[in-house]
Amino acid sequence: EVQLVESGGDLVQPGGSLRLSCAASGFTVSSDYVSWVRQAPGKGLEWVSVIYSGGSTYYADSVKGRFTISRDNSKNTVYLQLNSLRAEDTAVYYCAGSGPYCGGACFDYWGQGTLVTVSS
Amino acid sequence: QSLLTQPSSVSGAPGQRVTISCTGSSSNIGAGYDVHWYQHLPGTAPKLLIFGNTNRPSGVPDRFSGSKSGTSASLAVSGLQAEDEADYYCQSYDNSLSGSVFGGGTKLTVL
Numbered sequence: 001e002v003q004l005v006e007s008g009g010d011l012v013q014p015g016g017s018l019r020l021s022c023a024a025s026g027f028t029v030s031s032d033y034v035s036w037v038r039q040a041p042g043k044g045l046e047w048v049s050v051i052y053s054g055g056s057t058y059y060a061d062s063v064k065g066r067f068t069i070s071r072d073n074s075k076n077t078v079y080l081q082l083n084s085l086r087a088e089d090t091a092v093y094y095c096a097g098s099g100p101y102c103g104g105a106c107f108d109y110w111g112q113g114t115l116v117t118v119s120s
Numbered sequence: 121q122s123l124l125t126q127p128s129s130v131s132g133a134p135g136q137r138v139t140i141s142c143t144g145s146s147s148n149i150g151a152g153y154d155v156h157w158y159q160h161l162p163g164t165a166p167k168l169l170i171f172g173n174t175n176r177p178s179g180v181p182d183r184f185s186g187s188k189s190g191t192s193a194s195l196a197v198s199g200l201q202a203e204d205e206a207d208y209y210c211q212s213y214d215n216s217l218s219g220s221v222f223g224g225g226t227k228l229t230v231l
Contacts, residue, residue: 035220037166044122044225045158045166045209058219094165101171106156106211106220108177110165 002026002109004095009114012085020080020114022095027109030073033098035107036080038091038116048093051078052104063089085118092116123148124210124223131229137198140226142210143191148221150191153213157186157195160207160225169208170195197228205230 004027008020022034029051036048049059049069057069068081078095092113099108125143132138142155149155157170168177170186173193183204185196193212197204210223 037222044207045160045211045222047211047220047222050219058217060217060219096166101168101175101177102156105154105213106168106171107158107166108168108171110167112165 002097002099004097004109004111006093006095006111006114009093009116011117011119013120014086014118016085016118018082018085018116020082020093020095020116022078022080022111024076024078024097027076027097027099029071029076029078029097033104034071034078035096035098036069036078037094037096037107038089039094039113040088040091043091045094046091049080082116085116087118090116090118122224123214123217123221124212126208126210126223126226128224129227129229131231132197132200133231134200134202136200137196138200138228139197140195140208140210140228142193142195142223144193144212144221145191147216148212148214149188149193151215153215155186155188155193156211157184158209158211160209162207166209200230202230204228 035050095111096107097109158166160166173188214221
């Protein structure tokens, strides 16, 4: 059974930083695609970033230059470093993985999410 | 403003059929990229409902079906049940973003 478990969400002041983690089991983060998707309060899903099996990374324009996605293959974990946080970054952040159905195009697997609140 | 446009809400009585549209452009759906659909209940993880425009993962009832034509796609839910009440999102790839894009989401209410 595949499990993606996010952690690291917290209350942080504007301009602050956080690192989110996505620990995978039953799924190898280095062999497939892992994305971060967020949902702000009362809003829809928003794709944030992806790291491909080959290591390429891409970001939504709204976070480019502020967020960094990375992975530790030995820990089978993907990270999202959030810097220069703004109030509009407040959201539940989901880790999502591409598996046998999606082949990199969509998200077979989802974590339960971790809440990031940016407020003074 | 999402690059994929969905109606904010749809509704139907139990047993009826509803459709949810997803309209894109030449940089995403119209460029030939597949459309995928998710069901999302508040406080839970989104669930893959349809992948590759028309395909259902194992365990998804055949009451759910997807289609795609040109720059648009649709999700149909037939034989509506109370448990279908949820938010539904379409998703595709956009070559101007070099990444995924979601629709704004549609709230399905079962009357």
